[in-house]
Amino acid sequence: MSAATTRSRTPDRLCAEAVDLAREAAEEAAAPGVVGEHVSLVSEGDRVVTHFFESKEPGYRGWRWAVTVARASRAKVVTLDETVLLPGPDALLAPEWVPWSERLRPGDMGPGDLLPTEAEDLRLEPGWTGEDAPPPNSAVAETLHDLAERVEDEDAELTDRRPAGTGGNGRGAITSIAEELGLRRARVLSRYGLRAAAARWEESFGPNTPMAQAAPAPCVSCGFLVPIGGSLGQAFGLCANEFSPADGHVVSLAYGCGGHSEAAVMPKTPTPAPHVLDSMGADAFPLRPSRDGGSVSSEPDADSDDLGHS
Secondary structure (H helix, E strand, O other): OOHHHHHHHOOOHHHHOOHHHHHHHHHHHOOOOOEEEEEEEEEEEOOEEEEEEEEOOOOOOOEEEEEEEEEOOOOOOEEEEEEEEEEOOOOOOOOOOOOHHHHOOOOOOOOOOOOOOOOOOOOEEEOOOOOOOOOOOOOOHHHHHHHHHHHHHHHHHHHOOOOOOOOOHHHHHHHHHHHHOOOOOOEEEOHHHHHHHHHHHHHHOOOOOHHHHOOOOOHHHOOOEEEOOOHHHHOEEEEOOOOOOOOOOEEEOOOOOOOOOOOOOOOOOOOOOOOOOOOOOOOOOOOOOOOOOOOOOOOOOHHHHHOOOO
8 A cells, every 4th residue: 555545544634624614615505504513524635635514405315515625735724625415325316317218108198299119129120011022030921921822823813824923913912912901011010019019918908807807707708899800819809898997998808897798687677566555545534424324313303302302
């Protein structure tokens, strides 16, 4: 270890004693009342010392005001070097910055937002525009190969000859069919993109969700399932049940919910049994008793007239 290194680790006495000078510099740079107690000091080199003060600034927990002072060789006066707010060992720091393209999550885009895709996006691969042959390992290569064989067979039946290669009438026929099927795009989904989409859809509406675990039957037997084309159609479809939580979403064929078309048959409206006591009708009661309905005759008695009874 050299002598210079040994001297740099030992704080200069005059610089170490300049605590008041360092505090004044920190208070001048900070807001009033946010510079706390003197925490420590560190020797930065020959006659260079940094003083650390506690920071009471709200939102900067664990940060420290660092004031560096220095002294020239053979000088008796300590001068101010710099003042800065630095994080301490237990400082509360902001999370590491992440580019916006990596922070973006599904559902973050709104009206008018643009999300450009990278040229080397793993989810996409070159499509077929009709100018060049598709890459041999692309998703459209096998489809176009089948189309080419069909076109050649049809041309052979009509013209009694097979076109050479993919040029001439064969290429034109393939191009028209590819355009009709929507294959003439600059880029299409790669196999990685297909698998990523399938995994994402299965996580949201797949057989392992709580809704599917409690469903009476899977979507593959539901009348509200709308089939989709392509290779994904072998495992997914569209839900068209307005009362289902997956309405308008791509669902796994093994997904299910309580809105299955064959889950239950609505029972008929029950007919109530007739009442044992007729409490629905009204009984007629006379307001006055009938004159001939009592035990006393309504005809006048002769004996009672003689006695003076009325």
